[in-house]
Amino acid sequence: MNMKKILIILIAAGFAITASAAIIHPRGGYYHARPRVIVSSGFYSPFFPYYGYYGYPYFGYVARPTRLDVKIENIQNDYKEKIAAARHDKSVPRKERKENVQQLKHEREQAIIQAKRDAYKTALAKQ
Numbered sequence: 001m002n003m004k005k006i007l008i009i010l011i012a013a014g015f016a017i018t019a020s021a022a023i024i025h026p027r028g029g030y031y032h033a034r035p036r037v038i039v040s041s042g043f044y045s046p047f048f049p050y051y052g053y054y055g056y057p058y059f060g061y062v063a064r065p066t067r068l069d070v071k072i073e074n075i076q077n078d079y080k081e082k083i084a085a086a087r088h089d090k091s092v093p094r095k096e097r098k099e100n101v102q103q104l105k106h107e108r109e110q111a112i113i114q115a116k117r118d119a120y121k122t123a124l125a126k127q
Contacts, residue, residue: 068119072112079108 065073086100 068116071115075108075111075115079104
């Protein structure tokens with residue numbers, strides 16, 4: 001009888017310890033906080049660089065986008081605004097709004113294709 005009580009107390013204590021180690025997020029879910037153990041001799045090691053195992057650090061060189069990339073991005077942004085405005089226009093019936101959105105998406109694709117054609121034609125003309 002005493003062994004059962006001791007076993008139940010130990011199991012309850014185990015649940016309490018595990019529940020206290022779990023951190024509950026406000027959006028639901030939790031993660032278990034675990035200590036990290038790092039073994040080090042305290043001396044410099046030439047075999048393991050200070051910046052980790054994933055290569056040299058990245059120093060921020062980014063290639064400039066081409067004129068075509070900028071033009072396509074501008075077209076996409078313009079049509080994104082037009083599509084959002086068409087979706088939120090409550091003065092038009094729902095079926096017509098959907099048709100307008102589809103038409104704007106089609107026009108966007110055609111504008112991108114035309115921009116690519118123009119860019120390639122000007123590139124060929126310069127050669």
